[in-house]
Amino acid sequence: MSEGSATTHEALIQFLYRAPIGLVQTSLTGEIAMINPMAARLLMPLVAGGNLFNLFDVLDALAPQLRSLAQQPLEAGDLICDDLHLPLPTAANAPDAAPRTLALQLLRLDDATLMATLSDATAAVQREQQRLAARVHAATRTDGLTALPNRLALLEAIDLALEQRSRDIDARWTVLLINADRFERINVTLGPAAGDAVLRQMAARIRATIGARVPGALTARFGSDEFAVLLRLDGMHGTATATDAASGDDDLAICEVLAQRVVDALGAPYAVGGTSVHASASVGVVRIATSHHRAVTVMQDADLAMREAKRLGGGRHGLFTPAVRAQAWQRGSLEADLRRALDEDQLFVVYQPIVALADGAVVGMEALVRWRHPQRGVVPPDRFIGIAEETGMIVALGERVLRQACDQLATWRRTLGPLAPRSMSVNLSRAQVLEPSIVGTVARALAASGLDAGALQLEVTESLAAQDAIVQQRLGELKALGLSLALDDFGTGYSSLASLHLLPVDVVKIDRSFVGPSVKSAHHRVLIEAVSKVARSLGMNTVAEGVETREQAELLAALDCDKAQGYFYARPMPADDATAWLQAQLERSCG
Known part of the structure; x- marks a missing residue:
């Protein structure tokens, strides 16, 4: 070997031994011909007594299929497996930084040689798990039909509003609960697909009616034919909505203006498959008060106000007051007696x-x-x-x-x-x-x-x-x-x-x-x-x-x-x- 070739060979060996990934050269049956320090460090916890003679033996418990995969008729340069994730058994005394997952790539070099690369994929797997968890979290809080936040997301947002209100006495929040009147009639007469089309249009109208006027308002689908809006009132004074209200600093007047706009918007005809469908909605309005400690109690009061609007004929809004709750209790008592x-x-x-x-x-x-x-x-x-x-x-x-x-x-x-x-x-x-x-x-x-x-x-x-x-x-x-x-x-x-x-x-x-x-x-x-x-x-x-x-x-x-x-x-x-x-x-x- 010439002096230049020897120098090049020495440099290659130094690169292989210093590479930040594990490199293992084996025969077709897995016998290890070359292994760099990183590969040895990653594989050593898998073998007893440091026996790193055969790669397939070392990985048999994690990837028993490797031996048969390596025997497949492949061309030089073909991948046998790519980015195969191998979860590692964790010892009780293992440090937190110890690898939890190995990433393996196995390549056919020629008719007699395989090359494996190994890396610590723990962080990448954790990032992927976090991304997946985030997607699952979003999916569990998003309504599939309207793409609005769902019931769970709304309740979480209300709980956050309650927490904020406990720290900031000036924070004033309100909830609108919107229920389609006699919606089952649409499903029965026109079919569920038409009902879904109307619900999507309702969602769009609510967002256009509220979102365009109230920055930060959260519109959610709360039930099969119910929507809800959480909005903060103390940031609305001086807006067009506040100007339209009876009094520029009157929270109640702002709530009524918004609720009536929703009622009016949802009362317009819906175009479904060339048919004009008529529907209406009832809206219950509740302002979050010091007596509210949980999101479910806020929504219970909004529901009482909405039901009172329905009881008066529907297609209108109702405001929650303690008297509404008292009347509901009386009606509940009368229902039990009936x-x-x-x-x-x-x-x-x-x-x-x-x-x-x-x-x-x-x-x-x-x-x-x-x-x-x-x-x-x-x-x-x-x-x-x-x-x-x-x-x-x-x-x-x-x-x-x-x-x-x-x-x-x-x-x-x-x-x-x-x-x-x-x-x-x-x-x-x-x-x-x-x-x-x-x-x-x-x-x-x-x-x-x-x-x-x-x-x-x-x-x-x-x-x-x-x-x-x-x-x-x-x-x-x-x-x-x-x-x-x-x-x-x-x-x-x-x-x-x-x-x-x-x-x-x-x-x-x-x-x-x-x-x-x-x-x-x-x-x-x-x-x-x-x-x-x-x-x-x-x-x-x-x-x-x-x-x-x-x-x-x-x-x-x-x-x-x-x-x-x-x-x-x-x-x-x-x-x-x-x-x-x-x-x-x-x-x-x-x-």
């Missing part, structure tokens, strides 16, 4: 006569439910019907009223004969109409009582009858039984005289709000007469509700109204009292 009332038969049915205005004959009865509470006395229906509808108890309650009403009319027919009321009217709620079993429930009540279907009249509110195709279909199925449908409280809902012909009803009940002022108000008289004439032209009858004086009754008859009910004729009565009243009417007509 469940007990259903089990203990505290509910009973009363009956109010419906008379023909032409001759005063009793032509029907309306069945109404009442509740005799053991401590509260008789609870008026406006105190518990709403709770029954919200909780789903209205289905069982309504079925009970329907059965009792049908049985009672059958009893009157047996005892009073042809002088018994011709029909029985029973109210149906939205929840009952949407119940898939409602047609069967009505059919069974008729069969059990022995009544013909023509003797039963079901009353639905104007707003319900004018709703979507599912409601229309269900009402059609009920009519197919042979019963009649009445439109209750006409004039208070969404329909009009021009659309009356589109509704599948036989009777129009004119709301008491029109009847009361009719004697003194020409405007109301014109409305009543118009309803009566349009209904008659469509083959429908009319019933005026809330008649309290003879003057009203005579006026209604002159305005072509067919029937009436109200305190002028009789208050709602329990079955026995109603029977006595009917018998008295019979005696009076005979006398």
